Structures are given as C-alpha cells and as structure tokens.
Amino acid sequence: MFPFSPTEPNFRQTDPRWISAWYLGFIVTGGAVLLFATVIGFFPAQISNGRQTQEQFDESAKKAEADSSSSSSEATSQAACDSSVTCREFIVNLQRLFTNLPFMCRAWSSCLDGMIITGFLSFFFKFIAQQYQISPAVASLSGGVPTIFGIALGVVGGGLLIKKYHLQPRHVGLMLVVTAGLLCVVFLVNIALGCERTEVLGLPGSESLHKMYEGYSVSFNNSYCSASLSCGCQEDFRPVCDPKSGVNFYSPCHAGCGSSRLHHDIEYFDNCTCVKNSVWFYDDVDNDSLNGRMIGGFCPKRCPNIYAFVCIMFIAMFCMGLPLAGSIMIQYRLVDPDLKAMSTGLLLLITSAFGYLPAPIFVGAIVDSTCRLWQTSSCGEKKFCLLYDTDEFRWKFLITAVCIKAVGGVLDAVVTIKMWNMLFDRTTEEPALPASKPNPFPSASSLSPSMSFSSPSLPSNVTVSPDSFGTPSVVSQTRPPFLHEISESRL
Numbered sequence: 136m137f138p139f140s141p142t143e144p145n146f147r148q149t150d151p152r153w154i155s156a157w158y159l160g161f162i163v164t165g166g167a168v169l170l171f172a173t174v175i176g177f178f179p180a181q182i183s184n185g186r187q188t189q190e191q192f193d194e195s196a197k198k199a200e201a202d203s204s205s206s207s208s209e210a211t212s213q214a215a216c217d218s219s220v221t222c223r224e225f226i227v228n229l230q231r232l233f234t235n236l237p238f239m240c241r242a243w244s245s246c247l248d249g250m251i252i253t254g255f256l257s258f259f260f261k262f263i264a265q266q267y268q269i270s271p272a273v274a275s276l277s278g279g280v281p282t283i284f285g286i287a288l289g290v291v292g293g294g295l296l297i298k299k300y301h302l303q304p305r306h307v308g309l310m311l312v313v314t315a316g317l318l319c320v321v322f323l324v325n326i327a328l329g330c331e332r333t334e335v336l337g338l339p340g341s342e343s344l345h346k347m348y349e350g351y352s353v354s355f356n357n358s359y360c361s362a363s364l365s366c367g368c369q370e371d372f373r374p375v376c377d378p379k380s381g382v383n384f385y386s387p388c389h390a391g392c393g394s395s396r397l398h399h400d401i402e403y404f405d406n407c408t409c410v411k412n413s414v415w416f417y418d419d420v421d422n423d424s425l426n427g428r429m430i431g432g433f434c435p436k437r438c439p440n441i442y443a444f445v446c447i448m449f450i451a452m453f454c455m456g457l458p459l460a461g462s463i464m465i466q467y468r469l470v471d472p473d474l475k476a477m478s479t480g481l482l483l484l485i486t487s488a489f490g491y492l493p494a495p496i497f498v499g500a501i502v503d504s505t506c507r508l509w510q511t512s513s514c515g516e517k518k519f520c521l522l523y524d525t526d527e528f529r530w531k532f533l534i535t536a537v538c539i540k541a542v543g544g545v546l547d548a549v550v551t552i553k554m555w556n557m558l559f560d561r562t563t564e565e566p567a568l569p570a571s572k573p574n575p576f577p578s579a580s581s582l583s584p585s586m587s588f589s590s591p592s593l594p595s596n597v598t599v600s601p602d603s604f605g606t607p608s609v610v611s612q613t614r615p616p617f618l619h620e621i622s623e624s625r626l
Contacts (some may be wrong), residue, residue, distance in 0.1 A: 148205045217364035228474055232481055238469040238551040240546040241462075244311075247543035249490025254498035255536050256282070261502070262532055265523045267441045268433060271452050277441065281449035289456020298463050301560055304468055307461030308551030314454050315544030321451040322533045322540070328447075329529045330438035335374060335522065337385030338508060372508060372521050375404055383433055384409070390429055402431035465550070468559055501531050 232238060259282075264274035293310070296302060373386045383389035391408030407429045470478045506520035507527040 136318050137402050147620050185515050199311075220272060228477055232470065232474060232478055233471050235470060236477060237550045238466070240553075240572075241466060242485050242550045243464075243468060244543045244546040244550070245482060246486045246490040247546075249486040250494040250498075250539055251536060252494075253491045254494030255532070257534055258498055258502050262528065263441070263444075264618050265528060266525055267438055267444075268330070268333065268436045269441070278448070281445050282452050285449045285452030286456040286459075288394040289453040290459050292453075293457035294460040296457070299466075302461065304554045305557070307458055307465055307549055308547060308554060310458035311462060311547040312544055312577070314549060315540050318451055318540050319537045319544070320448055322537045324447065325444060326529055326533050328440040328444045329525060330436050330440060332524060332526050333383065333433060333436075333522065335383045335385050337389035338522070372434050372510070373431070375431055377407075377408075378434070381434045384429070384554040387429070404431070463560060465554070468557060469550070469554065498532075498535070500557060502528065505531060542620060 260271065260274045260278050261271070261277045264271055269277070297307070324488075329350055371386070373388050375384050375392065376382075376389055377384070377390070387395065387404050387407070389409075390404070390405035393406035393408075395404045397403075405428055466478065466482060467475050502523075505522065505524045506522070507524050508520070508522040509517045510519050510521050512518055
C-alpha cells in the first residue's frame with residue numbers, strides 16, 4: 136500500500152519505482168460518462184416531429200400509451216401460449232449458426248482479434264516504455280496516437296473503397312487475409328527494432344564490467360567495486376546511473392557513494408568510489424566535472440529505433456482498419472436474414488468469453504515471465520516487477536501476437552474460399568423463393584356461382600369467376616384502348 140502524497144518524488148519517471156497517477160484516466164472517463172448520461176436523462180420519452188402543437192403531441196402520446204397497454208396484455212397471453220414454440224425455434228436457429236462453417240470461422244477470427252485488442256494493447260504501452268526506457272506519458276503518446284489515428288483512417292478509407300469500387304465479399308475476405316499477413320510481418324520486423332538490455336551491476340545475472348564493456352575505453356576502480364558488490368549491501372533496489380559511462384548500479388551502496396543531495400527535484404550522489412576513475416567514451420561529456428558523481432534512476436538509452444517502430448505501427452494499424460467496415464457486412468451476409476440479430480449476439484458472446492476475458496490473463500502471465508527483479512513483501516510475496524528482461528519481453532510478446540494473428544488469417548482464408556461466389560446483394564445472386572406457393576384462388580365452398588373476383592396473378596383487365604365445379608375461368612377481358620382511340624378522345 137503506497138501512501139498518497141502530493142509532493143513530487145525525488146526520482147525521474149524512467150525510474151522503475153515510478154507508479155504515476157494511474158487513477159486520473161478513470162476519473163476523467165467516469166466524469167465524462169456521467170455528464171453525458173445526465174444530458175441523455177433529460178430527453179423526453181417521445182419527440183415531436185415539429186409539425187404538431189404541444190396539445191396535439193400530448194394527446195397522441197396518451198393515445199399511444201393506451202394502445203400499447205392494451206396490446207401488451209394481448210401479447211403476454213399470446214407469448215404464454217407460444218413459449219414452447221419459441222424455445223424450439225431458438226434451439227433450431229442456434230443449430231443453424233453452429234453448423235454454418237463460414238460464420239463460425241469468422242466468429243473465431245473475431246475472437247482472436249479481440250485477444251490482440253484487450254490482451255496486447257493493455258500491455259503495449261508498458262512494452263514501449265520498457266523497450267526504449269521512456270516515461271509512461273511518452274510511451275502512451277507514442278503508442279496510442281498512431282494506433283488510434285491509424286485504425287480510424289483505415290476504417291474510413293475501407294468504407295470509401297467498398298462504396299466506390301463496389302467490392303464484394305471475396306474482396307473484403309482477401310483484404311482480411313492480406314492484412315493478417317502484413318501484421319505478422321510487422322510484428323516480426325519489430326523484433327529487430329528493440330534496444331539493448333538494461334544491465335544493472337549488483338543484480339544477479341548481470342554481466343561483469345569487463346564482459347559488458349570489452350572493447351570500450353571504460354575503466355573502473357574494480358578492486359573496490361568487487362568488494363562492495365560482495366560485502367553485503369542490503370539496500371533495496373534503488374538504481375543509480377553513472378552519466379560518464381552509462382553504467383547502472385543496483386543501489387548507491389553498490390556504487391560506493393558516500394553522500395547525496397537534491398537539486399531541482401533530482402537526487403545526485405557524490406564521492407562514488409566505484410566510478411572515480413571511469414572514463415566516458417563519448418565526446419559530449421565533461422569527465423572532470425562529473426568525476427565520482429551519479430544520478431538517481433536508470434541511464435537514458437540512446438536508441439533511435441522508436442521512431443521507426445512508431446511509423447511502422449501506424450502503417451500496420453491503417454491497413455488493419457481497412458477491412459473492418461466490410462467484415463461486419465460479411466458477418467451479416469454469411470447468415471440468413473432472419474438470423475442477423477442472433478448471429479450478432481452469438482459472435483459477441485464468443486468474442487467476449489474467449490477473447491476479451493482470458494487475453495489479459497495469459498498475456499499478463501507472459502509478461503511476468505520476463506521479469507528479472509520483483510518487489511517483494513516482508514513475507515516474500517511478489518508484488519510488482521521492477522526490472523524486465525527487455526530482449527525476452529520483446530521476443531515472447533511479439534511472437535505470441537504473430538501466432539494469434541496467423542491463426543486468424545487462416546480462418547479468414549477459409550471464409551474467403553467459402554464465399555468466393557457470394558454477392559452482397561442477395562436478390563442479384565439468388566432470387567428469394569417462397570417456402571410454399573400459396574393458392575391465389577379461394578376454395579369452392581367459399582364461392583357462390585354469381586361471385587366474381589380478380590386474381591392477383593392475372594392482369595387487372597381480366598375477370599374470372601368459378602364454374603359449377605368451383606374452378607375459376609375467364610369470363611371477360613377488357614380490351615385496352617389503342618393509341619389512336621386515346622388521341623381521338625383527347626381531341
């Protein structure tokens with residue numbers, strides 16, 4: 136439990152102990168939702184069309200209310216009689232959806248997309264912050280803005296493409312398959328756009344100074360540092376950075392620092408024996424002024440790969456948004472018209488139960504498996520991760536995303552093959568035929584000999600009447616006027 140304090144801590148945002156005001160997002164979002172809910176609550180039950188006076192509107196509202204109350208009682212009694220039939224139809228319709236192979240493939244593909252949305256986007260900003268060692272605020276901007284704008288522009292562009300070029304289901308299916316392949320390639324390329332792993336001297340598993348900086352002109356007081364690393368520094372994880380060499384130490388004790396001071400909300404450590412004789416191999420650092428001085432927190436990484444990463448992710452998200460508008464049209468085209476509402480409910484159920492819900496759990500377990508140093512309680516229970524193995528984090532995180540998206544691409548390929556000859560316009564592809572052809576003529580018992588009627592299947596100028604056996608026969612036909620007769624009548 137961390138006590139709330141309005142004061143700013145004496146370490147930077149890149150420090151692993153930085154938690155940030157994570158609750159502000161919930162407060163702002165909750166306040167906005169409450170504001171809009173209050174405005175919507177003042178809407179009337181019925182809205183006038185603008186051509187009625189207030190008295191007429193109130194009168195029509197009362198009449199509609201009375202009609203609805205009378206019809207509801209009748210509907211209740213009718214529903215009680217037809218409840219068994221409704222349940223039977225529900226089971227039959229559900230069976231129709233489960234046996235529809237293209238629809239089920241599309242539903243499970245959407246489920247896998249839901250895993251990527253809730254699972255990977257939840258840890259996407261942590262991934263960026265850990266890989267490129269930037270603050271959570273900068274990581275949110277770097278990962279959020281390109282993702283949101285890329286998908287939004289892709290959805291708008293995809294809708295315009297479908298409308299302008301009259302794309303059919305097979306075209307949208309091909310877009311889904313190509314997009315899945317493109318995302319897999321992007322994830323694989325991003326594996327190579329990481330930065331070097333953060334090494335901390337004094338942490339078990341970190342390399343020694345000679346192995347880390349072999350080939351560089353960096354020298355340390357190795358005799359004292361080796362003694363301090365093994366003399367039993369029991370201080371908690373409190374990383375400090377040597378700005379000359381770029382080396383991180385587990386704590387000021389491990390760096391042999393003797394004093395500390397606070398300057399402009401940044402903690403400096405002086406008389407650090409381990410770095411007294413270190414030599415920085417960059418030209419823009421004054422070795423004399425920083426001799427023996429260290430700064431709290433990790434050393435900043437000089438890794439420009441983040442710019443390429445952001446640009447590639449924007450292009451990938453734009454391509455991912457292109458088929459989203461058409462995928463909804465495909466969902467409704469794969470089922471019969473009477474199952475559109477039920478198919479939407481079943482797809483949301485599958486996506487939520489098997490995509491949105493379990494994804495953060497297993498992706499979080501993957502992220503936790505890459506932790507190198509845990510903050511533990513007094514009882515030894517793990518609380519939160521202080522330092523990740525960025526190389527392992529990058530590989531596991533992106534390879535898992537590749538596997539999930541590849542399976543979704545295979546399912547979309549099956550859907551595309553199954554609907555290759557399908558069109559969005561049902562009437563053009565297959566004219567709707569009635570289940571049973573109704574008899575346009577009434578039965579003989581209901582006709583009288585002198586009764587005559589016009590058949591709905593015959594022209595309006597033909598009159599038929601039943602004979603003595605009850606069979607309809609044509610008795611008269613009105614001749615349509617010729618063109619010269621119409622001209623003479625007008626004259």
